[in-house]
Amino acid sequence: MASRAAPLRPAPPAKNGLRSIRWRRHLIGYLFISPWIAGFALFTAFPMIYSLFLSFTKYDLLGPPEFVGFSNFERMVSDHLFLTALGNTAFYTLLAVPIQLLLALIMALLLNQKLRGINVFRTALYLPTVTPTVAFVVLFVYMYNPEFGIFNAILGWFGIPKLGWLTDPNLAKPAFIIMSLWHVGGQMVIFLAGLQAVPETLVEAASIDGAGKFRRFWHVTVPMISPVIFFNLVLGIIGSFQVFASAYIATNGGPKHATLFYVLWMYRHAFENFRMGYAATLGWVLLGVILLFTLIQFAVSRRWVYYEGEGA
């Protein structure tokens, strides 16, 4: 820390003067970051603590919160929809995120070629990602329509009969996963930047040593971009666990609770039935689940993520 670096400087004659100058510098630092400190306290720290408090209460926004001990947690465990919602979300996340990352990586590899006009392709592949979620979901509701949807029309070319994408409980979650694949532009660009940071000398060296294309990719490129893969994986899982808008708009949790994702379920308790205490409990439990997944990934990452310069 630079505050320790002060003795390196020639000491000014008056000790008091030095102290006041140093204090002033710290004060100015705090002044600049004060919006964040205030914002963090008001909109992050306070809500989290307040939410923890609410999770031990019964609160319908009309009367004051009423302390109920652990009964919200007990209620959650015996709620048959808890496992449904959590299971749906975990299923969606664990399937969607790896497919998304694989697709994003393939697209990044395609865009990493030295070809003329590559910028046009980059735009084309990124464009769907900036489309407003609601517009996109509504569009997919139309495209998934069993009677006149474009998906069934394309399947028809191959002689496949019409599918009830959003009405068949077995197909609804896969339909959401497919829909999510049009929003992987962010991951794609991050992969692309990672690929472009791989030193060419390394790849060339491997090539001189006789490594083929696939081995160069697997043994040089993948380890070099492993931090980027890890970054995308961690944030992708955190984001997917909070999937909400698509299910709320397209299916409202149906058919037969097949797309009742955790946040949608929590939303219903909070904003349709005004069970604020219970919803706060559900929020904290989701935070715990996500934290657990994140910690596991950080622990496992030591085995496969390679940081250049580490331990050297």
Place this chain on the structure above:
Amino acid sequence: MQRLARISFQASDDSTTQRTLFAYVRTALGQTFGYSALLLVAVISLLPLLWMISTSLKAFGREFLFPPQWIPNPVVFGNYITAFETSNLARYFGNTLMIAVLATLGTVISSSLVAFGFARLEFFGKRVLFIILLSTLMLPGIVTLVPTFVLFKTLGWIDTPLPLIVPWWFGGGAFGGAFFVFLIRQFMLQLPRELDEAALVDGASYFRIYWRIMLPLSKPALAASAIFSFIHHWNDFLNPLIFLNSEEWRTLALYLRFFLYTEAGGGAGLTRWNLMMAASVVMLVPVLVIFFSAQRYFIRGVALTGIAGR
């Protein structure tokens, strides 16, 4: 073809040329494969958007045909006029624009102040505070949904745009906002320190250095933040859904969902998909304009945070 034949003829008696021919064919094949793969992915990628535009131009009834009519015939531009005439689309557009612009303004101003503090100034506990800031990036925002609702309800802000704007004037203190501080800080760290040190010697205040030196030089990062922020707020659905409920403050995202549920679910009426898609295109246009006019900042911005994130 002739050229190829000539090369192959020459190649028969010269191993170097043979290798050149081999490389030539391989490059040509590789490029053809590269282009075809890209083309395929690009077509699939753009298909939904093209379908959205195509549907928005169809005459009523044509959007229910099966097999679908790929290119609208007749082309009905009037759907856009109908979409505006049969609803308060213009008002929803204005609401969304106002919220997105004010939130973005707050984000850029306050995040750049905080970013300057973390990039250039020294103070007690800086490292710990920065780690806290970074860790909020990984916290799921959902956990504060209920308590912030209670907070804003207590303040009497429900059904006003304030909950969607005010938190963004607090330098990334709101959930997800730390991203912008991080992005701008990473950029400022790359700027040469000699500049502000020289200004300090000349007696400039820190605020002057921030305002006159760092801000103008950080324009790419500020632009990237502004674009991300605008698109985020323009597209946002969950927060407007929770904090706004009257028609007066309805945003485009809320309207599209409302449209789907009223016209589709209500009675025997069929969803007017052509009007729905016209409204969707209206919502998409500002995003596209910004995306195309500032693409270089956009993609560099994603890359900057992604790489720095490791």
